[in-house]
Amino acid sequence: MKFDDIIAKVQECGKKTVAVAAAQDSAVLEAVREAKKRGIADAILVGDEPKIREIAASLEMDLTDYEIIHEPDMAQAALTAVKLAHDGKVDMYMKGLVDTKNFLKSVLDKEVGLRTGNPLSHVAVFDIPSIDHLLFLTDVAFMTYPTLEDKVNIINNTVPVCKACGVDMPKVAPLAAVEVVNPKMPATVEAAELMKMNEEGQITDCIVDGPLSLDLAIDPEAALHKGATDRKIQGDADVLLFPDIHAGNLVYKAIVHMTDMKNGCILTGTKVPVILTSRSDSFETKVNSIALAAVVASNQ
Amino acid sequence: MKFDDIIAKVQECGKKTVAVAAAQDSAVLEAVREAKKRGIADAILVGDEPKIREIAASLEMDLTDYEIIHEPDMAQAALTAVKLAHDGKVDMYMKGLVDTKNFLKSVLDKEVGLRTGNPLSHVAVFDIPSIDHLLFLTDVAFMTYPTLEDKVNIINNTVPVCKACGVDMPKVAPLAAVEVVNPKMPATVEAAELMKMNEEGQITDCIVDGPLSLDLAIDPEAALHKGATDRKIQGDADVLLFPDIHAGNLVYKAIVHMTDMKNGCILTGTKVPVILTSRSDSFETKVNSIALAAVVASNQ
Numbered sequence: 319m320k321f322d323d324i325i326a327k328v329q330e331c332g333k334k335t336v337a338v339a340a341a342q343d344s345a346v347l348e349a350v351r352e353a354k355k356r357g358i359a360d361a362i363l364v365g366d367e368p369k370i371r372e373i374a375a376s377l378e379m380d381l382t383d384y385e386i387i388h389e390p391d392m393a394q395a396a397l398t399a400v401k402l403a404h405d406g407k408v409d410m411y412m413k414g415l416v417d418t419k420n421f422l423k424s425v426l427d428k429e430v431g432l433r434t435g436n437p438l439s440h441v442a443v444f445d446i447p448s449i450d451h452l453l454f455l456t457d458v459a460f461m462t463y464p465t466l467e468d469k470v471n472i473i474n475n476t477v478p479v480c481k482a483c484g485v486d487m488p489k490v491a492p493l494a495a496v497e498v499v500n501p502k503m504p505a506t507v508e509a510a511e512l513m514k515m516n517e518e519g520q521i522t523d524c525i526v527d528g529p530l531s532l533d534l535a536i537d538p539e540a541a542l543h544k545g546a547t548d549r550k551i552q553g554d555a556d557v558l559l560f561p562d563i564h565a566g567n568l569v570y571k572a573i574v575h576m577t578d579m580k581n582g583c584i585l586t587g588t589k590v591p592v593i594l595t596s597r598s599d600s601f602e603t604k605v606n607s608i609a610l611a612a613v614v615a616s617n618q
Numbered sequence: 619m620k621f622d623d624i625i626a627k628v629q630e631c632g633k634k635t636v637a638v639a640a641a642q643d644s645a646v647l648e649a650v651r652e653a654k655k656r657g658i659a660d661a662i663l664v665g666d667e668p669k670i671r672e673i674a675a676s677l678e679m680d681l682t683d684y685e686i687i688h689e690p691d692m693a694q695a696a697l698t699a700v701k702l703a704h705d706g707k708v709d710m711y712m713k714g715l716v717d718t719k720n721f722l723k724s725v726l727d728k729e730v731g732l733r734t735g736n737p738l739s740h741v742a743v744f745d746i747p748s749i750d751h752l753l754f755l756t757d758v759a760f761m762t763y764p765t766l767e768d769k770v771n772i773i774n775n776t777v778p779v780c781k782a783c784g785v786d787m788p789k790v791a792p793l794a795a796v797e798v799v800n801p802k803m804p805a806t807v808e809a810a811e812l813m814k815m816n817e818e819g820q821i822t823d824c825i826v827d828g829p830l831s832l833d834l835a836i837d838p839e840a841a842l843h844k845g846a847t848d849r850k851i852q853g854d855a856d857v858l859l860f861p862d863i864h865a866g867n868l869v870y871k872a873i874v875h876m877t878d879m880k881n882g883c884i885l886t887g888t889k890v891p892v893i894l895t896s897r898s899d900s901f902e903t904k905v906n907s908i909a910l911a912a913v914v915a916s917n918q
Contacts, residue, residue, distance in 0.1 A: 446876050448876060448877075449876075462795070462802070462803065493864070493868055494864055495762070495863040495864045495866075495867035495868070496867075502762070503762065503863075503864075505864055531867070531871065532867070532868050532871035532872060532875060533871050533874070533875050533898065536875055536876070537875040540875065540898055543897070543898050544898060560864075560868070561864045562864070562865075563795040563803075564793070564794055564795045564803075564805055564860075564861045564862070564864075564865045565862075565864045565865040565868050565869075566795075567795035567796075567831070567832070568793055568795070568832050568860070568865050568868075568869050569865075569868050569869050569872045571831065571832035571833050572832060572869045572872055572873060573872060573876065574833070575832060575833050575836055575837040575840065576746050576748060576749075576836070576873065576877070576879070577748075577876070577877055579876070597843070598833065598840055598843050598844060
């Protein structure tokens, strides 16, 4: 499956609805309009209504079919919007102009937020032309230095996203610079522990093989060349689990800023998928992120 | 300057000579032949002469113009080859079939090796289509968890490589997931320290600005968008200094295995440039690495 297939799948499942926190943001409104046009999602716009109408007018965006809830205070708008998701009135929750700190505060709010008991993690889904399936990169934006336990949680958060995208038994590669355990490199030791936990049934619904270098994880030819024929993953990993945020974020940004490969991102570990795109994300990434959230919501 | 310019520059400076340790390796011989054909380098082939001749025959490679030194033992072949570089008889030193451990042992040999007193580091030079200059990635293969002192040494090793490639005052970006100092992220603290050391004249011949996220380091549009107008680097970094080997190696392999962007790599901190390509490197990477070594040798 590639990104276009995700969008086709969402169109099949029927439009979802997203609540936007502080929707007075032109880039977010443009993405929301495109998602509606392509049959991905309707939106409830929570925020400063006069500003929303002003921006929409400047975009020549017709607001007739949108529910708008007026709430000029941004932190309060986030709480109002997240409650719609909490109460099951919408399927996804998306950040608008509200800053990340207040947005996450709303996600984690004990009364109206989207906690599940699991820690939150981030997944970036990439459509790489030379690879015939989607790649799920985690965590490139949220968890900084995940412990072994955190990594288990990240895997548990990511597997349902893979399933929603049609990957029933995802192959998870805990990455490192090398593919062998080296006691001087803690990331390799933890990667091997994750594999063992998977073999012993403590991590389920996926196949974990680590430590893996990136070539063995994603390049079948390199795996063959290196003679990695006894490994569970031979260049066919679905999930790339990074040792820490520096590695994850730098790889993520290398792909985004050196190539034009498509991606979409969501926060997981929440009651409904959360879309936390940043101002610097492209229009296409924002639309893809809504589509990704919608397909995950369809599967929840 | 791009990779083709490096090759043009070497052709201008006149052919260099490389000594190959255990040259009985078909991929290495093919690269050496191409380098000779393109006027980049001649080679002295040290190793098992009958095997070298056998492989050359299978490649239809004419050995008339090559000096061959027969030494069937691989570790000994490395010591013989490195001594040629040590004694100034050749300009570069390259790994053949000998394993990495014995190859590095020869590089570090106190009598015939290439020590300078500086620690060794690795630099990978990339030609990225969307960027109008070369990118120098370090360290993606050699130093595992560089300390602050190591990072200073890495910069000192890399600046001459930049200069050899025509970048007189390279901009060095110590990378992290974020562009602000966060005491909970040691990589950001060290990055800021490197910038300070540069401002105070302890790191010279370059401009250091860190911590930097990768978008601010390599994407001028992203830098503008994020309002980074007061920074010394605004999407125009030459050197990407990675926090550790996981981050560096994963980015390196992401570029190599997801795209077809050109690169060449050498070891630095040695008396002459050392070419340590691996079996899984492409033919083009091997030739580019010889060219990179030759242009650095021309400048030494």
